[in-house]
Amino acid sequence: MEKEKLEKEYEQYVKEKTPVHNVYMNMLKAFITGGAICVIGQFILNYCKGKGIAEDISASWTSLSLVFLSVLLTGLNVYYKIAKWGGAGALVPITGFANSVASPAIEYKKEGQVFGIGCKIFTIAGPVILYGIMTSWTLGVIYYFLIKAGVTL
Amino acid sequence: MxxxxxxxxxxxxxxxxxxxxxxxxxxxxxxxxxxxxxxxxxxxxxxxxxxxxxxxxxxxxxxxxxxxxxxxxxxxxxxxxxxxxxxxxxxxxxxxxxxxxxxxxxxxxxxxxxxxxxxxxxxxxxxxxxxxxxxxxxxxxxxxxxxxxxxxxxxxxxxxxxxxxxxxxxxxxTRKSHVRISGVTVGKIVDYGLKDSQNMGACMAPAACDTIIQNLEDFERKESDYDRIITGDLGYVGQSILFDLIRKKGKDIKPNHMDCGMVIFDQKKQDTHAGGSGCGCAATTLASYILPKLEKGEWKRILFVPTGALMSTVSFNEGESVPGIAHGIVLEHC
Known part of the structure; x- marks a missing residue:
């Protein structure tokens, strides 16, 4: 009990002693970075639509292009610099997800195609995929029962 | 002895x-x-x-x-x-x-x-x-x-x-040189329950404090008996915590403290945040910067205290805290 109290006290003291990033500055940088990535996405979407490609196909081209750009920049050792400045602005868009798959692939390539890339490529993205699928499945079940109950959206 | x-x-x-x-x-x-x-x-x-x-x-x-x-x-x-x-x-x-x-x-x-x-x-x-x-x-x-x-x-x-x-x-x-290891203080595991592995300085500072105080007690020395008390890699956060912890024990090492993690990089220019760390940090600083000063006699006696955050990725994920350790090595010019 006494030990727990001391640990809590120390934790609190350390918290006061430890400098942290400026939240507002970080928010502004995230806004700029995330916004810039979305503008690039919008540009690709508009370009595709301008070429007469169907809306949903254009959207796929947009995602594909952004993923490609992110993987390329990860390979060129540039993407982490963008994230260092832009924080969540670079992490949240689809480009961040692509980076979280590409960077382990590069790092673990030396451990082999199977045990390196194969086993470890999803070390970071894995939880996102697992819980993403699980959440959409749960929502799907709820949606199914809502329809059964006659609720229309 | x-x-x-x-x-x-x-x-x-x-x-x-x-x-x-x-x-x-x-x-x-x-x-x-x-x-x-x-x-x-x-x-x-x-x-x-x-x-x-x-x-x-x-x-x-x-x-x-x-x-x-x-x-x-x-x-x-x-x-x-x-x-x-x-x-x-x-x-x-x-x-x-x-x-x-x-x-x-x-x-x-x-x-x-x-x-x-x-x-x-x-x-x-x-x-x-x-x-x-x-x-x-x-x-x-x-x-x-x-x-x-x-x-x-x-x-x-x-x-x-x-x-x-x-x-x-x-x-x-046993071959003569200008630096000798006159004594050692072996450190204990000291754990204040901190779980933040991204704040190793704070995890290690209590261990550094424990070893330094123990060294002074065991050898019946004052802080000023050492030209420098040099910790391994507490960094900027850990150093300020160490000063506070030592002060609570009634001692003050502020005037003669140095941290290898703080001297090996230029924090502002090299963007290294709290400072350098790793086994190589204290070792290369000792070899390149500290030993020459001892050899020349610029410093007569120092206490070298490399600090370790004994974390493992498994224990960290299992919610365990990060135990710290520090060993004291007394180096003297001769």
Missing amino acids: IKGSQSIQFDKSPFLISSGSIVGKKEGEGPLGNLFDVVGEDDLFGEKTWEAAESTMQKEACLLALGKAHVTPEEVRYIYGGDLLRQGIATSMGMEALQIPMFGLYGACSTSGEALALSSMAVAAGYGDLMLAVTSSHFGSAEKEFRFPLGYATQRPLSAHWTVTGSGAFLVG
Whole structure:
């Protein structure tokens, strides 16, 4: 009990002693970075639509292009610099997800195609995929029962 | 001679005969850049993996230390070596070429202290005339082991350390030199329950405080009896916590404290946040910056306290705290 109290006290003291990033500055940088990535996405979407490609196909081209750009920049050792400045602005868009798959692939390539890339490529993205699928499945079940109950959206 | 509860004062102090230091590119660009024996052009040192690069650094550091003293590997009795990686693989791979009987150590970033303590004890006990103590760390292999792949986009907290890519080796023995290891204080595990592995300074500061206070008590010395009290890699956050903790014990080391993690990088220019860390941090700073000052007699007696955050990725995920440890090595000009 006494030990727990001391640990809590120390934790609190350390918290006061430890400098942290400026939240507002970080928010502004995230806004700029995330916004810039979305503008690039919008540009690709508009370009595709301008070429007469169907809306949903254009959207796929947009995602594909952004993923490609992110993987390329990860390979060129540039993407982490963008994230260092832009924080969540670079992490949240689809480009961040692509980076979280590409960077382990590069790092673990030396451990082999199977045990390196194969086993470890999803070390970071894995939880996102697992819980993403699980959440959409749960929502799907709820949606199914809502329809059964006659609720229309 | 046994001193107090945790220390030894050597009746016949072993000498620190020579040292070797080898570092990566970023360290070479830092404030101590031109003091290191070898600065790598890139961080792979001609190898294909970070782990192999780290082991090459260890081997080269040993050869540098041996070369300066004109000693061949066959003359060395034992090696005490360690690194940060699982199963100490960098040490095992690097030391194979030397064919010297070896003890593999793990003390996280405090390993240089552990290796120096054990090698000097063995020499003082008469179990050999020449021993090698060597440690290393590598930014790439450490990030991979403890954190994320290098290319992963993440923002490091301001309390995070930057693992030093480097290796330091020390030849300890009975052959006369200008620096001797007059005593050691072996540290205990000290854990204040902190779970933030991105704030290692705060995890290690209590251990550093414990060892420093114990050393002063065991040897019946004052803070000012040391020209410098030098911690391994507490960094900016850890240092300010250490000052507070020491003050609570009624002592003050502010005027003569130095931290290797704070001198090895230029915090502002090199963007290293809390400072350098890793087994290589304290070892290369000792070899390149501290020892020359002792050899010249600029400093007469110092207390070298490498600090280690003994975390594992498994225990961290299981919600355990990060235990700290620190070993004290008393180095004197002679």
